[in-house]
Amino acid sequence: MTRPDRDERRQRILAVVDSIPHGRVATYGQVAREAGLGRHARLVGKVLSELPARTALPWHRVVNAAGAISPRAGDSPSLQRRRLAREGVRFTTAGRIEFARFLWRPET
DNA sequence: CGGTTGACTGTTT
């Protein structure tokens, strides 16, 4: 089997993000592994950073391994936080998400 | 071909 090209990797990543259930979160590394891309957490971040602003994809359900919203170049992460809060995802006073309650655990 | 970048992560201070 040939190594997936750039577009295919991107498509796999987007498909995984799209499958994260409402009210749950996944880490960048988790998305990469689910997409069959091993240690490409950073690639996941790169792909998400290029999404159009109006996308219907639930990109806000992807957080870092510390359970926090990763800082990014442009705007503030408050939008992501609001979207998660609206889905019932709670944050600790330290601004972290409790994986014990909200981490997505895909079956099989 | 070589160096830099980065919505990352696990380990060590």
Add this chain to the structure above:
DNA sequence: TAAACAGCCAACC
């Protein structure tokens, strides 16, 4: 608990 460090690797230049 938090910051620093080191490892990571595709994408870009």
